[in-house]
Amino acid sequence: MADGNRDKNQEFDITATAQWQALAEHQPEVAALHLRDVFAEDPNRGDELTVDVGDLHIDYSKQRVLRETLTKLVDLARAADVEGKRDAMFAGEHINNTEDRAVLHTALRLPADATLSVDGQDVVGDVHEVLDRMGAFTDALRSGEWKGYTGKPIETVINIGIGGSDLGPAMVYQALRHYVTGSIHCRFVSNVDPADLVATLDGLDPETTLFIVASKTFTTLETITNASAARQWLVKALGSDDAVSKHFVAVSTNAEKVSEFGIDTANMFEFWDWVGGRYSVDSAIGLSVMAAIGKEAFGEFLAGFHIVDDHFRTAPLEANAPVLLGLIGLWYDNFWNVASRVVLPYSNDMSRFSAYLQQLTMESNGKSVTKSGDHVTADTGEVFWGEPGTNGQHAFYQLLHQGTRMIPSDFIGFATATDDLPVLSASDDPLTAQSDGSMHDLLMSNYFAQTKVLAFGKTAEEVAAEGVEERLVPHQVMPGNRPSTSIMSHELTPSVVGQLIALYEHQVFVAGAIWGINSFDQWGVQLGKSQAKELLSVITSADSPAAQSDSSTDALVRWYRKQRGRTP
Numbered sequence: 280m281a282d283g284n285r286d287k288n289q290e291f292d293i294t295a296t297a298q299w300q301a302l303a304e305h306q307p308e309v310a311a312l313h314l315r316d317v318f319a320e321d322p323n324r325g326d327e328l329t330v331d332v333g334d335l336h337i338d339y340s341k342q343r344v345l346r347e348t349l350t351k352l353v354d355l356a357r358a359a360d361v362e363g364k365r366d367a368m369f370a371g372e373h374i375n376n377t378e379d380r381a382v383l384h385t386a387l388r389l390p391a392d393a394t395l396s397v398d399g400q401d402v403v404g405d406v407h408e409v410l411d412r413m414g415a416f417t418d419a420l421r422s423g424e425w426k427g428y429t430g431k432p433i434e435t436v437i438n439i440g441i442g443g444s445d446l447g448p449a450m451v452y453q454a455l456r457h458y459v460t461g462s463i464h465c466r467f468v469s470n471v472d473p474a475d476l477v478a479t480l481d482g483l484d485p486e487t488t489l490f491i492v493a494s495k496t497f498t499t500l501e502t503i504t505n506a507s508a509a510r511q512w513l514v515k516a517l518g519s520d521d522a523v524s525k526h527f528v529a530v531s532t533n534a535e536k537v538s539e540f541g542i543d544t545a546n547m548f549e550f551w552d553w554v555g556g557r558y559s560v561d562s563a564i565g566l567s568v569m570a571a572i573g574k575e576a577f578g579e580f581l582a583g584f585h586i587v588d589d590h591f592r593t594a595p596l597e598a599n600a601p602v603l604l605g606l607i608g609l610w611y612d613n614f615w616n617v618a619s620r621v622v623l624p625y626s627n628d629m630s631r632f633s634a635y636l637q638q639l640t641m642e643s644n645g646k647s648v649t650k651s652g653d654h655v656t657a658d659t660g661e662v663f664w665g666e667p668g669t670n671g672q673h674a675f676y677q678l679l680h681q682g683t684r685m686i687p688s689d690f691i692g693f694a695t696a697t698d699d700l701p702v703l704s705a706s707d708d709p710l711t712a713q714s715d716g717s718m719h720d721l722l723m724s725n726y727f728a729q730t731k732v733l734a735f736g737k738t739a740e741e742v743a744a745e746g747v748e749e750r751l752v753p754h755q756v757m758p759g760n761r762p763s764t765s766i767m768s769h770e771l772t773p774s775v776v777g778q779l780i781a782l783y784e785h786q787v788f789v790a791g792a793i794w795g796i797n798s799f800d801q802w803g804v805q806l807g808k809s810q811a812k813e814l815l816s817v818i819t820s821a822d823s824p825a826a827q828s829d830s831s832t833d834a835l836v837r838w839y840r841k842q843r844g845r846t847p
């Protein structure tokens with residue numbers, strides 16, 4: 280099926296291929312096996328079903344796959360021409376066919392001496408020109424050379440954005456808490472619920488606050504509404520509209536709208552239509568992060584992405600981390616009818632990572648038609664969710680361990696703590712107690728225990744052998760056979776955060792390429808936006824509104840209007 284000359288945007292039915300069929304026939308054989316037996320028969324898999332990329336050590340041996348399964352999955356990837364599609368993306372072909380755009384987030388992390396010309400434009404030159412401007416601006420902020428309207432240096436940067444213009448920087452800023460150097464601290468506002476802006480501005484001094492209005496389109500309702508309210512807060516406090524130029528900068532692809540908003544385009548940091556919002560944290564959208572951690576650490580962050588990009592672009596599919604993990608996700612999604620994957624960072628600093636991944640994965644692959652416009656013939660789009668360990672253990676792990684559903688998990692953990700404390704007991708004298716115990720070791724012992732218990736469980740015999748009352752045995756049996764991937768790294772550094780993001784970006788690509796969908800548009804978010812505009816006039820009109828299309832919405836609108844003191 281793979282054909283280098285095939286139009287990358289003209290899709291065929293992947294489920295009709297022999298490779299798909301082979302996997303469908305193979306699944307019952309694997310489903311009949313317990314991971315206990317799989318490990319007993321293949322004792323080296325724990326050492327061998329692993330892949331290292333950059334600073335990431337990835338163990339997928341606890342997945343419900345045999346070596347043969349992996350071969351069949353790779354065959355499927357070849358049948359779908361994943362390699363050809365990947366090369367087309369890296370080369371800047373217009374693989375986002377519904378918007379006729381290149382998809383080049385990988386270009387955002389190319390080193391300055393790389394070359395890439397797309398549609399006649401020197402992309403690497405453009406990227407580094409903006410990076411240099413971001414560097415000069417954040418240097419000025421961090422050194423105090425950039426002063427607010429009243430002459431005071433900036434202390435707080437507020438990023439106003441939503442979706443990809445918020446989730447990435449907010450997640451990375453938190454993950455790299457230890458790399459915040461200098462005196463700039465960041466806050467993030469996204470929700471059009473005014474509670475977000477009000478709570479974020481609480482206690483801030485307008486004289487030392489700078490807003491980054493981050494929006495690819497610069498038309499997003501939430502962002503423009505929040506930015507306008509923030510401008511009013513600032514101008515009222517500082518007494519002049521002239522203050523805006525010292526306290527507002529923009530990140531966007533839309534210079535015209537930025538200027539219409541009243542921000543001087545000299546204070547605008549550009550990116551390009553070939554950067555999808557959910558792939559943009561490594562573009563100027565990361566300006567707040569750069570302000571906090573500095574341009575050098577931001578450079579390391581970009582270099583981390585690039586390590587994984589190079590690996591994805593060049594490693595054979597059989598040893599290619601994003602390919603293997605993307606394929607394993609698709610294995611469950613399509614051949615086990617398992618729709619969700621839980622991501623569990625054993626790192627409190629990564630507590631926003633799952634939220635970030637939700638947009639990356641679900642806005643990308645939540646599609647029902649192929650690039651050719653035909654209805655897909657297999658389910659698409661894994662549901663991603665998660666919370667950091669160990670918190671999740673005391674919330675939803677019960678279902679992971681003993682529920683009827685199998686939910687594959689990704690565990691992420693680090694050898695070195697970003698913070699560590701000794702383990703003390705409640706009876707120790709806090710003033711004198713010493714301990715060799717490390718809370719980080721305690722955290723990681725939970726990581727290892729959970730992946731082990733999920734995979735291997737505990738049989739009824741083992742439970743009974745512990746002297747458990749017979750009637751309680753069934754309740755204490757741990758079925759096991761619940762798959763997981765363990766992703767480990769030495770430390771949560773800027774480079775490692777970049778590597779982790781790229782690892783998931785390319786998994787999304789692999790699954791999308793096999794399904795034949797466009798992972799880079801998001802038409803499904805439009806209708807809700809336009810109907811919200813229409814409904815705003817309905818819920819706020821002075822007179823009773825005319826009936827809308829359905830009795831439920833009409834009744835809800837009447838109820839709401841009444842609560843707000845308007846004629847129902």
Ligand SMILES: O=P(O)(O)OC[C@H]1O[C@](O)(CO)[C@@H](O)[C@@H]1O
Nearest residue numbers: 442443444494495496499556804
């Ligand atoms: O950066 P913008 O243009 O404000 O868009 C914000 C977000 O809105 C979306 O278009 C979805 O509504 C995302 O794709 C995007 O990240």
